[in-house]
Amino acid sequence: MKFLHDLKDNALDSNGWTMMVPVYSISKASLNAYTRLLAKKYPEMLINCVHPSYVSTDMRGILTVEEGAKGPVMLALLQDGGPTGMQVVTGANKGIGLETVRQLASHGITVVLTARDETRGTEATRKLHQLGLSNVIFHQLDVLDPVSIQSLAKFIQDKFGRLDILVNNAGASGVVADEKALKALNIDTAAWISGKGNHLVQGIVTHTYEQGEKCINTNYYGVKRVTEALLPLLQLSPAGTRIVNVSSCSGALTRIPMNIRNELGDIKVLNEGRIDEILLKFLHDFKDNALESCGWTMMAPAYSISKASLNAYTRILAKKCPEMVINCVHPGYVSTDMTWHGGILTVEEGAKGPVMLALLQDGGPTGCYFDRTQQAEF
Numbered sequence: 001m002k003f004l005h006d007l008k009d010n011a012l013d014s015n016g017w018t019m020m021v022p023v024y025s026i027s028k029a030s031l032n033a034y035t036r037l038l039a040k041k042y043p044e045m046l047i048n049c050v051h052p053s054y055v056s057t058d059m060r061g062i063l064t065v066e067e068g069a070k071g072p073v074m075l076a077l078l079q080d081g082g083p084t085g086m087q088v089v090t091g092a093n094k095g096i097g098l099e100t101v102r103q104l105a106s107h108g109i110t111v112v113l114t115a116r117d118e119t120r121g122t123e124a125t126r127k128l129h130q131l132g133l134s135n136v137i138f139h140q141l142d143v144l145d146p147v148s149i150q151s152l153a154k155f156i157q158d159k160f161g162r163l164d165i166l167v168n169n170a171g172a173s174g175v176v177a178d179e180k181a182l183k184a185l186n187i188d189t190a191a192w193i194s195g196k197g198n199h200l201v202q203g204i205v206t207h208t209y210e211q212g213e214k215c216i217n218t219n220y221y222g223v224k225r226v227t228e229a230l231l232p233l234l235q236l237s238p239a240g241t242r243i244v245n246v247s248s249c250s251g252a253l254t255r256i257p258m259n260i261r262n263e264l265g266d267i268k269v270l271n272e273g274r275i276d277e278i279l280l281k282f283l284h285d286f287k288d289n290a291l292e293s294c295g296w297t298m299m300a301p302a303y304s305i306s307k308a309s310l311n312a313y314t315r316i317l318a319k320k321c322p323e324m325v326i327n328c329v330h331p332g333y334v335s336t337d338m339t340w341h342g343g344i345l346t347v348e349e350g351a352k353g354p355v356m357l358a359l360l361q362d363g364g365p366t367g368c369y370f371d372r373t374q375q376a377e378f
């Protein structure tokens with residue numbers, strides 16, 4: 001308005017406006033400013049402005065239109081923050097999930113940090129913003145709650161219209177520990193991880209049927225629910241879909257009773273219906289106090305079968321969706337609340353596997369199990 005007022009008053013020169021195409025000049029300067037405002041308002045979008053140079057069109061110039069279009073085309077095809085753009089991490093208010101968000105957001109990727117608890121999730125997001133990671137957005141997600149899952153799917157649909165990466169990290173251990181007594185035991189980590197230290201923690205690490213059921217519902221059915229709800233958005237990814245299921249070495253087939261191990265390990269016969277049956281059998285044995293006599297591991301038994309089932313689901317999904325890159329990963333024995341801070345790795349080290357798999361190139365391994373960053377046997 002000020003410019004137009006000065007133009008009307010024939011006062012452009014006296015008020016310091018350029019006399020070299022003054023209207024064109026202020027219109028483009030305003031366009032640049034608007035570009036910056038819009039980019040600030042929508043940090044999840046890539047919004048830029050470009051001078052195509054002095055192009056020979058109806059306006060006179062020295063470059064061809066092919067040369068002049070190069071800048072706009074390059075900006076139109078910019079990748080979101082690198083190899084892939086839009087990502088969801090579940091159970092990300094703390095531990096390995098939070099660190100996975102931090103590392104991926106540091107690559108410039110827009111990450112939706114999700115947590116079941118609004119306050120814990122908002123606080124975690126605020127901390128990442130303080131580190132300068134304004135590309136992290138919070139949304140509530142309880143993987144046990146279908147309404148919460150639908151709400152997340154709608155949020156992503158409305159805001160981004162697609163999803164590139166899903167990291168299913170949320171998990172429950174299915175056990176309760178007397179932390180003080182556990183620390184006092186000072187158990188050898190190797191024995192603990194291998195599952196051979198179970199007799200040492202009798203009465204210190206306990207599990208109930210209810211905890212076991214919740215563990216399976218979180219670690220297996222929770223991942224399935226979230227994945228199935230987000231699959232239509234993942235299928236729209238122009239950058240190539242990545243799904244990372246955070247599993248555990250506790251789900252190794254060697255810890256599963258032999259007859260079931262053979263089925264869970266055979267991708268040719270595996271199907272989701274059979275996994276449901278196996279989980280029902282496990283819960284039935286649990287209720288009958290028959291876990292040990294039926295050959296189930298007594299070291300976090302529900303956790304073990306939940307993660308073995310998750311690995312099997314990962315393979316089934318990878319077979320069903322060969323155009324996607326879908327893998328599961330044991331992050332290592334990491335110091336988090338889940339391990340009562342007895343783990344030997346930092347969260348930075350623990351997040352390396354999930355992050356590496358989230359950033360795998362097209363044509364990378366799919367339907368595989370990784371022990372940290374190395375492909376390993378199921």
Ligand SMILES: NC(=O)c1ccc[n+]([C@@H]2O[C@H](COP(=O)([O-])OP(=O)(O)OC[C@H]3O[C@@H](n4cnc5c(N)ncnc54)[C@H](OP(=O)(O)O)[C@@H]3O)[C@@H](O)[C@H]2O)c1
Nearest residue numbers: 091093095096116142143169170171248333334336337338
């Ligand atoms: N730490 C290890 O050594 C280790 C080893 C092998 C595998 N893992 C796997 O790594 C993943 C992350 O574990 P972590 O060690 O980082 O444990 P953690 O610090 O205890 O984090 C677990 C996360 O899962 C969330 N969660 C639990 N139930 C949920 C639900 N119903 N909906 C949404 N979020 C839920 C928790 O939220 P709240 O804060 O609200 O409880 C928390 O954010 C898990 O899948 C775990 O099985 C860990």
